[in-house]
Amino acid sequence: MISIVIPLYNERDNILTYRDELFPKIDRIAGATGESFQYVMVDDGSRDDTYPLLQGLARERSDVIAVTNGTNKGMGAAIKHGLQYCKGDLVVTMDSDLTFRPEDVEALIAAYRASHPDCVSGSPYLEQGLMEEVSFIRFLPSKVVNTLYQILLGAKITCVSPPIFRLYRKDVLDEIRIQSNNFEINAEILAKLILNGRSVVEVPVVLHTRRYGESKINVSKEIRNHVRLLTKIFKIRVFKGNWD
Numbered sequence: 001m002i003s004i005v006i007p008l009y010n011e012r013d014n015i016l017t018y019r020d021e022l023f024p025k026i027d028r029i030a031g032a033t034g035e036s037f038q039y040v041m042v043d044d045g046s047r048d049d050t051y052p053l054l055q056g057l058a059r060e061r062s063d064v065i066a067v068t069n070g071t072n073k074g075m076g077a078a079i080k081h082g083l084q085y086c087k088g089d090l091v092v093t094m095d096s097d098l099t100f101r102p103e104d105v106e107a108l109i110a111a112y113r114a115s116h117p118d119c120v121s122g123s124p125y126l127e128q129g130l131m132e133e134v135s136f137i138r139f140l141p142s143k144v145v146n147t148l149y150q151i152l153l154g155a156k157i158t159c160v161s162p163p164i165f166r167l168y169r170k171d172v173l174d175e176i177r178i179q180s181n182n183f184e185i186n187a188e189i190l191a192k193l194i195l196n197g198r199s200v201v202e203v204p205v206v207l208h209t210r211r212y213g214e215s216k217i218n219v220s221k222e223i224r225n226h227v228r229l230l231t232k233i234f235k236i237r238v239f240k241g242n243w244d
Helices: 023-034 049-059 075-083 104-113 137-153 169-173 186-196 219-239
Strands: 002-008 035-044 064-068 090-093 119-122 168-169 200-204
Touching: 002 075, 023 035, 023 104, 035 049, 035 075, 049 064, 075 186, 090 104, 090 169, 104 119, 104 168, 104 200, 119 186, 137 186, 137 219, 168 169, 168 186, 186 200, 186 219
Parallel strands: 002 035, 002 090, 035 064, 119 200
Antiparallel strands: 090 168, 119 168
């Protein structure tokens, strides 16, 4: 089984598309690959009717679990909460706004079956033309941050942050003490995998712009979080310390 963890905060309009844009595409992948799927949808204390809508989906589909953080704690906190309900040997994390398309889950599965790495990460930086919908003002800081991570980690990984679109082995995730509660959780997990000698492969995926709602990223807050994370990685790499 593959568990799909989706954190959500004020995403009612995107949830309304899931019956057409999410479930049929994953159902098709299930038929093509022979995999079974479980959805773990985590409401992060939304102020709109996100959680009631998720509960409705859970009543309609036995493969959907709807849980809530109660209050807004951040994407990282929502992912960590969702991992507690995962029954699959593999875990896929993906955005609630489907900016990485559900059909690309099949590419993650194919890459996993090819070499059985600990993580398969979707990267829009791996090939030209995968970020045509992304504005330069959004692309530039992301490119700078990813270059810094690549240098400090000493790994040929093109995309450490912010994309959430990945497949992990559940037993490997269980070994990691995940500390981040915000968007930098994706960078923290990948950094810890690489620093611990775990295998990570990337596959090219298109990054689209969201169609409904607004991005929840607080840019100044995330810059501070990434600076702290990059500093931590630098200290570990230079002084051979441990990640506490």
